[in-house]
Amino acid sequence: MAALALRGLVGVLVLQTVVLEPGRAQGLPEMTPINPVGSSRSGVYFQPLREPVPGRWVTSIGLDYASAIEYNNEPQASYILDSELLRVNVSLSRDLGQRTFVKVDAAVAGAYSGFMDGFLDWYHGALGIRMWERERRPRDRFLYQIDLPGGRDFQRKSDALFLQDLRVGMGYRINHFIQTLLSSTLPTATGPAGYGRGVPSVSLLNTIGVPLSPKTWYEGSVGLGYTPSHGGLSPYQRTTFVSLTSGLRVSVWGRQSLFANLFYHSPYYHGTTFPGLDRRELSLDFGWVLQNQTGGEWRIGMTEDLEPGGPGIDLILRLGRRF
Secondary structure (H helix, E strand, O other), X not given: OHHHHHHHHHHHHHHHHHHOOOOOOOOOOOEOOOOHHHHOOOOOOEXXXXXXXXXXXXXXXXXXXXXXXXXXXXXXXXXXXXXXXXXXXXXXXXXXXXXXXXXXXEEEEEEEOOOOHHHHHHHHHHOOOOOHHHHOOOOOOOEEEEEEOOOEEEEOOOEEEEEOOXXXXXXXXXXXXXXXXXXXXXXXXXXXXXXXXXXXEEEEEEEEEEEEEOOEEEEEEEEEEEOOOOOOOHHHEOOEEEEEEEEEEEEEEOOEEEEEEEEEEOOOEOOOOOHHHHOXXXXXXXXXXXXXXXXXXXXXXXXXXXXXXXXXXXXXXXXEEEO
């Protein structure tokens, strides 16, 4: 059985080198948690495989617009997050050699009352989903507060636009199918308290890609991260994190592809008694990709929270461009 499995793996790798076009991007879109209770703690995210592009910088621009609703209101404590969140990320990467590359990410973000609540009420109604959390909140009104047992209260403010933590990384391609990236975030966020980590973080992101057929590409990853505790929530903050992803990209017509990627992140906090803080995150990222003749891509997608009550965002609309 082991010999047959080894032959099968070798056959798949050979198929990739023979059938798939050299230099064509096969990977999934990058995915980073946008919920501030998570993004202000962990630096772990999904980093897809990066194909060698010698001699020039590769630029990617991503726009995420999310609607968040978490409603945990108890007599002695509460955690409520009712906000729309914007993130525009610019990523630059460049090969240093055949196997090594560097990567820099800078992003601006916003958190405010927004305008999508009416649309989302219709959207969930069309799907037959009742969002009781939204029924308890007025439409298009911002609120982000954490009141913990014992009298520790944290009221977070809205902010139209602010810088997020800068991310820098050094990557190493073990071969065409396995990659590891050592990534660090720097505390450069300029927004109100609760939207930045306040301290550096470090992550080790390991990704594997395997062609399952000439039209189907599989990509999975394991991420490990560490962020020191910081700020008023320090007694409840976890400092070590794990992520797992598993996804497919399928070519459907010409240079057009569909993708789906399941994203798991370990809990960000402990002991708060609120599922939206203490539970894991489990989300599904999916959408459509159009690749042009020069290797650039346009992406349109959505991300849905699969576990109500956890820190995953209710709905994220995503646009992306790589060139």
